Amino acid sequence: MVAAEGSHHIIRYVNPAFCRLVNQERDAMIGRPFSEAIAEGRNNECVSMLERVYRTGEPELLDDQEHSSEPASYWSYSCWAIFGTEDLPAGVMIQITDTTENVRFRKRAAEMNQALLISAMQQHELTQRAEELNRALEIATQAKTQFLASMSHEIRTPLNVIMGFSELLSVPNLSEQKRNNFGERIKRQADLLLRLIDEILDLSKVEAGRLEIERIEVALPELIADIQMVMRHLAEEKGLEFSLTADDLLPRTILCDPVRLKQILSNVIGNAIKFTAAGSVRVRIRVDQTEQKLHFIVADTGSGLTPDQASRIFQPFTQADSTTTRKFGGTGLGLDLARRLARALGGDTVLVKTEAGVGSVFEITVALEGASYRSSPRTSQKPNKDGDIRLDGLSILIADDGVDNQFLLSTYLTLAGAHVELANDGEEAVSMAMDGDYDIILMDIQMPNLDGYQATERLRKLGCKVPVVAITAHAMRSEIEKCFQVGCDAHLSKPVRSPALLDMVHRMIYDRPARPAQPDGLQDSAGIQP
Template identity: 40%
Template sequence: MVAVVVWNMGTSRFRAIRMAESMTVDLKLAKEEAEDGFRRFNTIFENVPIGVNVLDVDGHVLQTNPAGLELWEAESQEAIRGMSLMDQIPKTSHSMVIQGLCSALTGRSSCVEFQMIGLRGSVRLIELHAVVVHNPTRVYQHTHLLTVLRDISPQRQVESDLREAREKAEESNRSKSEFLANMSHEIRTPMTAILGYADLLAEPEQGGLGHEDKMEYIATIRRNGEHLLTIINDILDLSKIEAGKMTIESVPMRVDALIRDVMDLMQVKASAKGLSLDSIIESRIPMIIHSDPIRLRQILVNLLGNAIKFTEIGRVRLRVCYLNNDQRLRLSIEDTGIGMTDAQQASLFQAFVQADNSTARRFGGTGLGLRISKRLAQMLDGDINVTSEMNVGSVFCLDLAVGRVDEGNWLTASEARAVPVGNEPDEETTATKTSTQPLQGMKILLAEDGPDNVRLIAFHLRKAGAEVATVENGKLAVEQMTTDGTVGGKLTDSPRFDVILTDMQMPEMDGYAATRLLREKGCTLPIVALTAHAMAGDLQKYLVRSAGNLMP
């Protein structure tokens, strides 16, 4: 009986040892797992790309990760340990952040946005998420808060940029819609006048119409036709500029001659409104500059035309001076017109925009002229700026870079006013002007498919003394030049014509193909292209195909 008891006591001791060993192993494994978990947590904590802060219940920093240090703009943990998060937040956001942290302390989810100021002064927009961490040995006793800080400044900037882009697109669409509505009116108005007065001239009962009435009707048709052509030219010019197809020349040109030419042109419009139009040259100016005279003239005509249009009483003045310090020529157009507000000036040079929608109804126009002028000025290495005051007037300044000016290339103010417009005409020009039939005896082949254009062009050519033969397309033009009257035939030894005028776009065979075929056959006659195209690419395209000249 005693032996049995001893054995049982030994067995219990053995089991206790085994249990202790097992518990030791379990504790060791649990410790290793805990250490592995801590290492995993620490790895995540250290490498997560968003700021993680451990705060006490009063909002003071106990620990943060490297991403958090970047948000704080701190070099080390010691630099911010014990600091209050509230110290880096504007006072206007304190109540919102405190409310979010208190919400987290009660176990509710918390997410707030606020601006955070780093230790170096950088300001970021932060999104904060907070959760409470309990002490595992004291249930319900809060020990600290775990906060996640995410810099959402880039996200909000992208959202702001997208919102701004959308608003600009919507504004652009509204402007284009208003522009199209205005353009429809601007095109229909002169078209109605042209067709209406043409119908009046065609009415049988108008047979007794006097000469003065007929001339008035014709003048009305011409005036509206010119207005319609101006609208079309503005649209084409803007299209070329926006497409990068506008070419700019740089040739020697006389400044004084350009000024006199433009002023003479605009004097008629100013006189018709009873306005005073003059020019003042304030200082000596360069006699010759290198620029594009056609485009520079276009800018000045547009600016002066606008000044006259928007001025009812008073004067319009072109003031010219040379800015020595900047080596720029300044041409200022001053008026005593209706003026503009600051808001109107801000949108003045935008395409499809007029200073005021009522402007289109009152004064007409497409709203493209100033946009075109500013872009042309920039292409000429210059710019246009405006200052204006409501009911007082406006000043548009065109500044052009002209570089250094040689000492002998200057005109004083008095000399500039005394120089006549342009150069003296050469003998050939004089002879042309004095001759009533400058094309006397010239034989011209005209290839054009538009009957109206054929009649008009042929009329002017015959009036100038030329003999004109007309064909409807390029194929017929080639046949006129061959011995057997076919496209495949050889050229005649003695050409029947002195020059060929051809449209570029025609049925069967266009001007391109006809020109190429004639050149391949050895035709050396001048071939002049008649075209409504205005793109630089069209000119290059035609010249590559050996057309001699281009007549727009």
């Protein structure tokens, strides 16, 4: 408690509690203005309040005024007038309460409430996020289940044919016609299975950002002729009319990835044929010099799509509806992969128009890079067939630890007239190569004791000059580069086909280029690396 007199608020009385509050002696404060009894620069509102109370005679209250900041302290003031003999204010009485603990408590409570509110909001957000993740997980689990079921069906179906007809081939007294028929069915289903596996692996490479795109000179008319030959055969098997027309200004060569371009065209045109029961599939090729794009327009008279189906057609592992899978088979990867590959080649794959029951039109574009228009006849080279290439008199060493692979490769080669010897691992391959006289070595990469990399490297250090062709299931660029780094002259990816193998051996021996110091322009498919 403090009693102050007059307009200058001269202190006339203080109680012991106030002395303790301001940490001053009573005698040091009596006779001094109230403003000097409190900390300098603080409680200006209190002094203003004293002046108003003294002037008006009306009591006032100030709650929780900050008195000091270090450490923080708060005072509350109650002030009322002391009236003199003429009923006029003669001074003021001030009651000061230290409310520091109350203020601190309220602040802590407010902070806790705010923290609880934030925590509740965060908990709500986490709950929502968890619910979203659960929904996404359920969708992903359902998609995974559907995908695995589809994959199981798509893989087991050709496997059933392959295994079944493989068993039938061992039936005694089987006619040559039936044996050839069974073999053709096995080959067709094996091709289907290989394409399925390639599509899954290619899609995973695209999503991982590891798809490797080449930019090499491609003989465009020959590539188109190959596609036309295959697609025409598929269409004729279904009784469909198939046509392919091209602009007169079609370039003779472009810079592109021939494997990926063929893959795109095969997927889109093959889809058109698959989903067309009657009528026609027409392909038109045109050149856009302004945009520097090569356009492939594929139009069919097939089942077409509803707007809902069209909105989902480019989603991976998705087909128009469940009946599509049951009726036509397939994984729903083709169009999604065709779009991604086309974009990697500087273009796109789009659905131009479609109508249920009428048909669809798709357009594929790729970048028109390095186009050459030199005059040359548009004739396609026929693919090699077993027997077209002869290897009479050649001595070939096959290094492979797989008995079935040894038998398959040696059969291909001996049927073409070559003499074949077998090594079961890298150590044996090195020993036989150094002691024997071979025209070419076919080197499997994954072998026990000494793998193909080590065996080839050792042969080169020992001075062996015989051409070495790496044969491996690894088709990644880094693996192919490693083959060349250790001294291989060429590369073949498994599964190895007879035409590619015979062509490779023939070219390596009779038309062998110098092995490169740096393996630029590597291919994922069979081919000599110049």
